[in-house]
Amino acid sequence: EFQSRLMLLLQQVTAYVDTKDRDTGGSALVLNAALSGLAENTAKRLESLAAREMRYDARAVSMRTAVEELRAALGTLQHGFSAIKRAVEHGVTPGAEPGPASTQAPAAAAAAPGDAFAAELDAYKYVGFEDQFRGSREVIRARLESYLPLFEGRTDVLDVGCGRGEFLDLLASRGIPARGLDLNHEMAQSCRARGLDVAQGDAVGYLTSLPEASLGGVFAAQVVEHLDPPYLLRFLELASHKLRPGGRLVLETLNPACWVAFFESYIRDITHVWPLHPDTLKYLVLASGFTQAAIEFRSPVPVEDRLQPVAIPAGADLVVTELVEAFNGNVEKLNARMFTFLDYAIVAER
Numbered sequence: 103e104f105q106s107r108l109m110l111l112l113q114q115v116t117a118y119v120d121t122k123d124r125d126t127g128g129s130a131l132v133l134n135a136a137l138s139g140l141a142e143n144t145a146k147r148l149e150s151l152a153a154r155e156m157r158y159d160a161r162a163v164s165m166r167t168a169v170e171e172l173r174a175a176l177g178t179l180q181h182g183f184s185a186i187k188r189a190v191e192h193g194v195t196p197g198a199e200p201g202p203a204s205t206q207a208p209a210a211a212a213a214a215p216g217d218a219f220a221a222e223l224d225a226y227k228y229v230g231f232e233d234q235f236r237g238s239r240e241v242i243r244a245r246l247e248s249y250l251p252l253f254e255g256r257t258d259v260l261d262v263g264c265g266r267g268e269f270l271d272l273l274a275s276r277g278i279p280a281r282g283l284d285l286n287h288e289m290a291q292s293c294r295a296r297g298l299d300v301a302q303g304d305a306v307g308y309l310t311s312l313p314e315a316s317l318g319g320v321f322a323a324q325v326v327e328h329l330d331p332p333y334l335l336r337f338l339e340l341a342s343h344k345l346r347p348g349g350r351l352v353l354e355t356l357n358p359a360c361w362v363a364f365f366e367s368y369i370r371d372i373t374h375v376w377p378l379h380p381d382t383l384k385y386l387v388l389a390s391g392f393t394q395a396a397i398e399f400r401s402p403v404p405v406e407d408r409l410q411p412v413a414i415p416a417g418a419d420l421v422v423t424e425l426v427e428a429f430n431g432n433v434e435k436l437n438a439r440m441f442t443f444l445d446y447a448i449v450a451e452r
Contacts, residue, residue, distance in 0.1 A: 105134060242268040245401070246323060252350055252449060253278055256318035262305045262337075263325035267293040270300070280319075283308050306333060309340035317344045323354040326383065327374050334376070335386065342391035345452040351392060353383065354400070354447040361440040362403055380446045387450045395450035399443035408441040409433045 246269045253259050257279045261269050264282030266289060273280040282300035284290045293300035301308065305325075320341045326334055341351055358364045358377035368374055380397045387395045411430040414423055 105137065239266055239268055242266070243272060247272055249321065249323075249352055249354075249447075250276055250278075252352055253280075253319045253321070256350065258317050259319035259321060260317055262320060262322040263328070264293060264298075264300055265289050265323075267296065267298045267300065269321060269323065270298050274298075305329075305337050306340060309337070309344050312344050314343055315346045315349075317349060318346060319350045319352070320345060321352045324356070326353050326378060327355045327368065327376060330375055334378075335390070338386055338390035342452060347452055349452040351387065351450040351452070352447055353387070353450075354445055355383065357399070357443050357446045359439075360403070360442045360444060363444040367444065380448075383448050387448050392450040392452055395448055398447045398449055399445075400447060401444040403441040403444065408437050 242265075249269070250272055253273065254276070259273060259278060259280035261273075261280060261282040264270055264284050265286075267282060270280055270282050270293065280299075282290075282293060282298060283303060283305065284293070284300060285302070285304050287302055290300050290302035305322075326337075329337060345351065355378055356363050356368050356374075357380065358368060359379055364377060368377055380399075384395050384397055411433050412426050414426045418426070
């Protein structure tokens with residue numbers, strides 16, 4: 103607009119200053135060139151600012167990642183210092199095996215699961231791992247709450263591998279008498295510090311010490327995948343003997359039939375020993391003396407994270423329609439293998 107008005111002015115001036123026509127026209131061209139140069143410099147400046155903003159965004163993302171890693175490292179260190187403090191207070195050498203006072207029998211300890219973090223000096227590392235990858239105590243409580251109706255009216259419930267005690271807290275809130283068991287020293291100590299009845303030891307060793315038909319329920323969330331097959335079979339057999347008639351067994355584990363669960367969760371944890379297909383675990387439970395068992399699939403993969411089908415275009419001919427239908431059929435098959443349920447539970451009765 104400025105250039106247009108300038109040309110009008112020059113045309114009016116030309117009528118009065120004939121001798122300056124050429125110079126004035128040249129001035130307009132010079133001004134036009136100057137404005138073009140200014141616009142070009144402004145564009146370059148904007149490009150430079152955009153590139154600088156992208157660099158700042160990348161640095162901000164990097165800093166946020168570093169802060170999260172630092173927070174996780176500090177949390178692990180805090181658990182480690184707490185373990186050393188408790189060991190010093192009780193006169194125990196960090197890293198030493200539990201003494202005779204432990205509920206874990208020496209013979210059972212040799213075959214017990216989770217040996218990678220069994221020593222007291224290393225036990226805190228798995229606590230930090232759980233905090234970072236499994237979820238906060240509040241998140242796990244929300245996930246486990248749906249199991250409470252399965253234990254209503256029962257007593258003497260044993261939570262095997264109770265971890266941080268989320269399900270024990272839930273049972274206590276419903277007035278259901280329960281106690282916990284965990285091989286990890288730090289997990290057991292943390293639960294006891296909060297007033298929960300938790301013993302440190304392995305499942306087979308602990309169940310062996312109990313009288314027959316002394317339990318009303320056995321619960322184990324994300325535990326059986328940590329067990330060697332022979333140890334798992336012994337655990338299931340003992341659970342069958344120690345439960346009263348009508349007692350309930352609930353085993354939650356990762357679903358290896360879902361590829362996302364296997365490749366993103368199962369192989370991340372170095373204490374996992376054996377993936378258990380839902381049909382396999384159900385069969386083993388029934389073969390161990392339980393009268394009935396059912397598979398309950400849990401934690402479905404969100405719809406937005408699954409492969410999406412393609413809509414058939416309006417007015418598509420037969421060939422295009424058949425191609426789209428074939429494509430969508432393959433999408434459905436892949437979703438059935440890769441993006442189904444992350445977890446499942448075996449619910450059985452004695």
